[in-house]
Amino acid sequence: MDYPSAIDYLLSFTDLERGVQRSADPAMSLDSMRSLLARLNHPQRGRNTVHITGSKGKGSTSAMIEAILRWQGYSTATFTSPHLHSYTERIALDGEAISREEFAAGLEAIRPAVEAERESVHGNVSTFGIMTALFFWLARAQAKPVDWQVVEVGLGGTFDTTNVFDTVDVSVITPISLEHTAILGSTCEEIARDKAGIIKPNSICVMAPQRDAAAAEVIRRRCDDLGTDLIEVGAEYEAEVLEKFVFGQSFRLHGPHGTRELRTPMLGRHQVDNATTAVAAAEALRVRGHAISDQAIADGIARTRVPGRLEVMGQKPLIVADGAHNGESAAALATAIKDYFHWKRCFLILGTMRDKDVQAIAYKLARFADLIICTGFKSPRAYDPLAMIQEVGFFGPAAVAEPDVAEALDTALSHAGPDDLICITGSLYLVAEARAHLLGEAVESD
Numbered sequence: 057m058d059y060p061s062a063i064d065y066l067l068s069f070t071d072l073e074r075g076v077q078r079s080a081d082p083a084m085s086l087d088s089m090r091s092l093l094a095r096l097n098h099p100q101r102g103r104n105t106v107h108i109t110g111s112k113g114k115g116s117t118s119a120m121i122e123a124i125l126r127w128q129g130y131s132t133a134t135f136t137s138p139h140l141h142s143y144t145e146r147i148a149l150d151g152e153a154i155s156r157e158e159f160a161a162g163l164e165a166i167r168p169a170v171e172a173e174r175e176s177v178h179g180n181v182s183t184f185g186i187m188t189a190l191f192f193w194l195a196r197a198q199a200k201p202v203d204w205q206v207v208e209v210g211l212g213g214t215f216d217t218t219n220v221f222d223t224v225d226v227s228v229i230t231p232i233s234l235e236h237t238a239i240l241g242s243t244c245e246e247i248a249r250d251k252a253g254i255i256k257p258n259s260i261c262v263m264a265p266q267r268d269a270a271a272a273e274v275i276r277r278r279c280d281d282l283g284t285d286l287i288e289v290g291a292e293y294e295a296e297v298l299e300k301f302v303f304g305q306s307f308r309l310h311g312p313h314g315t316r317e318l319r320t321p322m323l324g325r326h327q328v329d330n331a332t333t334a335v336a337a338a339e340a341l342r343v344r345g346h347a348i349s350d351q352a353i354a355d356g357i358a359r360t361r362v363p364g365r366l367e368v369m370g371q372k373p374l375i376v377a378d379g380a381h382n383g384e385s386a387a388a389l390a391t392a393i394k395d396y397f398h399w400k401r402c403f404l405i406l407g408t409m410r411d412k413d414v415q416a417i418a419y420k421l422a423r424f425a426d427l428i429i430c431t432g433f434k435s436p437r438a439y440d441p442l443a444m445i446q447e448v449g450f451f452g453p454a455a456v457a458e459p460d461v462a463e464a465l466d467t468a469l470s471h472a473g474p475d476d477l478i479c480i481t482g483s484l485y486l487v488a489e490a491r492a493h494l495l496g497e498a499v500e501s502d
Contacts, residue, residue: 059156084182110230120334124356214253244268265290324392379484383416399477422451431464
């Protein structure tokens with residue numbers, strides 16, 4: 057099996073990310089996921105584990121925690137989603153995405169188990185479930201044993217196919233906001249109840265600051281019920297930004313283990329909050345007896361850069377891309393572009409998935425925009441740009457529709473002067489296509 061064949065095979069299954077249903081079942085059940093892993097002799101076992109969920113910030117927080125562990129000298133495996141350009145990005149070993157050859161060989165190796173599971177009585181098999189199994193299989197297959205696996209939840213927590221651990225070293229819950237309400241619940245409290253399902257007994261839970269008090273209380277009750285140690289980052293840590301630059305920022309962090317000054321190339325106050333959560337997780341592990349030095353924490357934070365998160369992709373005009381996909385993420389983006397950049401006019405390129413609240417996103421950003429350019433992108437779930445105008449056209453700025461990202465960028469660049477800002481947001485899928493157009497990064501087609 058070569059890489060293109062591997063991708064064709066992977067995408068022949070139910071894939072909720074692309075809106076492709078191959079079965080009456082909504083997704084792969086945990087029973088089926090556990091059965092598949094049993095067929096592979098439980099490859100999820102045998103390593104220290106960090107399990108991460110939340111509505112926003114979990115990708116950046118995962119990357120920072122992994123980097124801290126790696127700079128301490130541990131070998132790591134990381135599972136994240138979605139990807140920007142290639143499915144290989146979702147599985148990283150010691151901070152580097154696996155190769156296409158590793159991907160194809162691994163999928164070929166687990167294919168008999170996948171086929172057996174598909175023919176079993178347990179139910180549907182999904183693309184994401186296969187990717188989860190592939191990650192665990194590859195982590196176990198390394199010649200040098202992997203010390204730590206950092207596993208990011210795909211959707212929710214309780215019923216996510218990554219939620220297959222009897223125990224973990226630490227569960228991390230980043231800020232919770234309204235998302236996937238048709239699946240996870242219509243309130244932050246309901247969504248928190250689903251996400252809190254990753255918390256395990258006899259472990260630690262690190263909870264990032266939560267804007268919704270009811271969501272935070274759900275997590276507290278879950279920890280109390282299981283006897284899990286809870287670290288509330290908002291109560292135990294305080295961060296103040298010291299310097300802001302286009303290429304990064306520095307901040308002072310006060311916590312239960314002292315005060316430290318840190319630097320990060322990631323922009324935005326929310327990335328300082330993500331870094332604080334990562335530090336809290338690292339210090340919690342250190343209290344539990346794991347060797348993690350102050351220098352490893354500083355190096356891990358300083359050397360983590362996640363594409364598509366307030367990424368500067370051009371200057372004169374300034375071009376900034378961010379994968380903000382809900383109202384709360386858009387609010388963080390709005391604060392960041394006001395506080396971290398200097399510009400005269402703003403041209404907003406907006407593209408979202410159909411199931412996203414485009415009005416909530418536009419509401420937070422429209423007050424900065426001189427023009428909103430609604431665009432489509434290459435996903436069957438992309439919001440039609442003409443329909444999007446009907447949702448955002450009344451916020452004040454003029455709005456136009458372009459069929460694809462290239463034309464949206466051409467429109468923005470034709471209007472923007474050297475002192476202006478072009479902000480690209482609404483979806484990581486949109487950001488990926490913008491990176492391909494501006495930076496020459498290839499994007500895999502479906």
